[in-house]
Amino acid sequence: MAAIRNSLSPWHFAGLMARPSKACDRLAGPAPEVHDVILRVVLPLSIVPPVLAYVGGATFGWRLGGGEPLYIPADGLVLISLAYFVALVTGFVSTALVASWMAGTYGARREFGAHLAFVALVGMPAIVASLAHLAPHAFVNMLLLIPALIWSLYLLYRCLPAALGTSPERGMLMASSLVAYVLVAFVSLLGITVVLWSGGIGPALGV
Amino acid sequence: MAAGERYHDRVAGWLTGFAVLWSLLGMTAGVYIAAELVWPTIDFGQEWLSYGRLRNLHTNAVIFGFGVSALMATAFYSVQRTCHAPLFAPGLAWFVAIAWQAGVLAGGVSLLAGWNGGKEYAELEWPFDIAIAVVWVCFAVVFFGTIARRRIQPIYVSNWFYGALIIVIAMLHIVNSLAIPVTWSKSYSLFAGAQDAVVQWWYGHNAVGFLLTGGFLGMLYYFLPKHADRPIWSYRLSIVAFWAFTYSYIWAGPHHLHYNAVPEWVQSLGMVMSLVLLAPSWATMVNGVMTVAGAWEKLRTDPALKFIVLSLAFYGLATFEGPMMSIKSVNVVSHFTDWTVGHVHSGALGWNALITFGTFYFLVPRLVGAELYSTRLANWHFWLALAGVMLYVLAMWGAGVSQGLLWLSLDEIGELSFSFKDIMASMAPYYALRLVAGVVFLSGAALMAINLWMTVQGRAVVRVAPPPVAEGAV
Numbered sequence: 001m002a003a004i005r006n007s008l009s010p011w012h013f014a015g016l017m018a019r020p021s022k023a024c025d026r027l028a029g030p031a032p033e034v035h036d037v038i039l040r041v042v043l044p045l046s047i048v049p050p051v052l053a054y055v056g057g058a059t060f061g062w063r064l065g066g067g068e069p070l071y072i073p074a075d076g077l078v079l080i081s082l083a084y085f086v087a088l089v090t091g092f093v094s095t096a097l098v099a100s101w102m103a104g105t106y107g108a109r110r111e112f113g114a115h116l117a118f119v120a121l122v123g124m125p126a127i128v129a130s131l132a133h134l135a136p137h138a139f140v141n142m143l144l145l146i147p148a149l150i151w152s153l154y155l156l157y158r159c160l161p162a163a164l165g166t167s168p169e170r171g172m173l174m175a176s177s178l179v180a181y182v183l184v185a186f187v188s189l190l191g192i193t194v195v196l197w198s199g200g201i202g203p204a205l206g207v
Numbered sequence: 208m209a210a211g212e213r214y215h216d217r218v219a220g221w222l223t224g225f226a227v228l229w230s231l232l233g234m235t236a237g238v239y240i241a242a243e244l245v246w247p248t249i250d251f252g253q254e255w256l257s258y259g260r261l262r263n264l265h266t267n268a269v270i271f272g273f274g275v276s277a278l279m280a281t282a283f284y285s286v287q288r289t290c291h292a293p294l295f296a297p298g299l300a301w302f303v304a305i306a307w308q309a310g311v312l313a314g315g316v317s318l319l320a321g322w323n324g325g326k327e328y329a330e331l332e333w334p335f336d337i338a339i340a341v342v343w344v345c346f347a348v349v350f351f352g353t354i355a356r357r358r359i360q361p362i363y364v365s366n367w368f369y370g371a372l373i374i375v376i377a378m379l380h381i382v383n384s385l386a387i388p389v390t391w392s393k394s395y396s397l398f399a400g401a402q403d404a405v406v407q408w409w410y411g412h413n414a415v416g417f418l419l420t421g422g423f424l425g426m427l428y429y430f431l432p433k434h435a436d437r438p439i440w441s442y443r444l445s446i447v448a449f450w451a452f453t454y455s456y457i458w459a460g461p462h463h464l465h466y467n468a469v470p471e472w473v474q475s476l477g478m479v480m481s482l483v484l485l486a487p488s489w490a491t492m493v494n495g496v497m498t499v500a501g502a503w504e505k506l507r508t509d510p511a512l513k514f515i516v517l518s519l520a521f522y523g524l525a526t527f528e529g530p531m532m533s534i535k536s537v538n539v540v541s542h543f544t545d546w547t548v549g550h551v552h553s554g555a556l557g558w559n560a561l562i563t564f565g566t567f568y569f570l571v572p573r574l575v576g577a578e579l580y581s582t583r584l585a586n587w588h589f590w591l592a593l594a595g596v597m598l599y600v601l602a603m604w605g606a607g608v609s610q611g612l613l614w615l616s617l618d619e620i621g622e623l624s625f626s627f628k629d630i631m632a633s634m635a636p637y638y639a640l641r642l643v644a645g646v647v648f649l650s651g652a653a654l655m656a657i658n659l660w661m662t663v664q665g666r667a668v669v670r671v672a673p674p675p676v677a678e679g680a681v
């Protein structure tokens with residue numbers, strides 16, 4: 001069985017995403033090095049959505065509904081894309097940190113590299129769905145995000161026991177705890193963004 | 208223990224049945240109004256089918272029909288077992304159960320007929336308010352009467368939460384409903400203006416706090432350890448969390464009135480107390496999560512435990528999101544948008560409905576002494592519920608954040624960039640998505656109704672005797 005540590009690349013992860021049983025097997029093997037996963041998977045993956053968002057936003061303007069698209073000036077767009085990148089990397093790394101912190105409670109393996117690779121796999125469908133950023137219409141993006149999220153959830157519940165080396169029952173509990181963390185992290189991000197907006201950073205709002 | 212003494216479980220069984228029925232009816236109303244937001248003409252010109260009336264029917268049916276019936280059922284069931292004593296005044300318990308259903312039914316019809324006191328979650332007119340107060344006091348008599356005749360000294364933590372539910376809701380309901388009747392169907396509140404707003408949201412927010420949160424925590428604290436077959440992870444933490452929760456919740460109501468005519472300091476106090484609330488809320492979540500973590504083998508045999516695990520995840524989300532939305536600089540964007548509706552339903556579907564479903568899958572087979580009819584159906588229900596609540600929350604986050612941003616957007620000369628009407632017209636796709644979410648969630652609940660019906664069909668409620676209590680334990 002080929003170990004995941006020998007096949008760390010975004011392409012490979014995209015392929016694994018489509019073949020869950022193979023993906024679970026691969027991840028169950030020896031853990032990859034942390035810096036390898038970060039440099040060869042997490043960072044390249046996290047660049048994709050911000051770049052697509054920049055191209056889509058600069059070319060067509062974001063449509064949230066309500067008629068005219070919202071054009072954001074180029075430097076603002078760069079800033080937003082950078083923030084998006086940082087948020088994605090933070091999201092991957094913090095989720096893996098939380099997962100390895102939970103590992104003790106759920107009897108899972110501890111190596112951080114294994115957690116990071118697993119989280120990258122689970123996030124992969126959402127990265128692919130970010131292709132929708134090229135058509136920067138909020139609802140279109142959401143429509144594509146939904147099947148991606150369903151797939152991510154499927155990978156999470158399906159592969160967690162094998163990838164992190166715990167029983168299916170404890171895997172189910174751990175997966176649900178991770179869902180809770182990701183939901184809370186996502187809503188915090190919404191909150192932080194909105195506080196920035198009302199503080200005058202970002203789009204011009206009448207507050 | 209008197210010889211031949213038995214727990215009174217039939218009344219809990221009937222209340223459970225009504226809770227299931229109201230969940231189906233209330234959510235069907237929810238699905239219908241969700242459809243009206245996509246196709247506004249499906250009220251067919253009928254006043255009783257209009258959004259304004261059906262929306263109140265939805266909230267009242269799910270909160271008071273489904274939620275309160277479930278709380279009464281589980282309170283009656285658990286208080287007997289935690290006190291090792293049968294219900295005090297079982298006849299009165301039956302009166303409470305039946306009168307409550309009659310009240311919700313008649314109240315629902317009155318809402319459809321257009322009677323409306325105009326206060327959110329307290330829409331029912333004064334004759335109903337008086338009836339509710341009477342039934343609620345009887346509920347208190349049965350519950351505290353049972354506690355008074357308990358045969359074990361400590362009062363288990365679930366009873367603290369149920370007890371707080373009963374006392375606080377009585378207080379809120381009576382004060383907020385004070386009004387001068389002018390006809391049978393119309394009354395005027397004793398409060399006016401900003402004062403009315405403060406009293407209303409003191410009521411409204413603490414109804415969320417002590418009913419939808421505290422009451423259901425009572426359910427959690429009794430049924431989770433039962434499912435897990437082990438004591439709560441930290442009993443001390445549960446008691447500390449109870450008092451912290453009870454003390455801080457009462458002050459949080461003004462976060463519903465940010466940037467309104469109430470004094471600035473009242474708003475800020477509401478915000479600070481809402482942030483404080485995160486601590487006791489999450490203490491309970493940790494307690495629940497750690498209790499299940501030690502009992503994972505149970506997941507093999509207990510299809511219902513999954514629901515409770517997931518309900519804790521959404522409880523965590525909702526109790527984090529709420530304090531966050533009470534921060535004024537978040538609220539300025541989120542208030543009056545669908546973000547609020549999404550927040551409500553991550554609590555309502557993800558927490559209240561899921562924990563109740565998990566509890567019913569556990570309780571109903573035990574009430575009739577049988578296995579659950581179908582574990583497969585229950586597993587299907589689980590995935591439908593997860594998909595339904597996720598879709599609902601996602602659709603409302605998308606709609607809500609877009610609305611907040613677009614409403615406030617300024618153009619180069621400082622005028623609003625978009626018209627309200629255009630923004631709302633462009634929300635139809637999100638509303639369609641929420642409609643799909645509702646249908647998915649409701650169909651899961653329908654599977655549960657079938658499953659539970661098949662489980663109880665042709666069976667009677669088992670008669671259970673309290674365990675003998677050792678001499679001197681009292």
Ligand code: HEM
Binds near residue numbers: 262548551646648
């Ligand atoms: C099939 C499931 C459900 C659907 C489709 C649904 C749909 C809706 C809709 C369309 C509204 C009106 C939103 C607006 O005016 O913009 C609403 C409001 C509300 N629903 Fe539901 N609902 C469902 C289940 C529930 C459940 C189970 C509960 C409680 C246990 C609940 C509690 C509420 C509350 C409290 C409100 C008022 C929210 C506010 O004023 O901000 N709903 N629901």
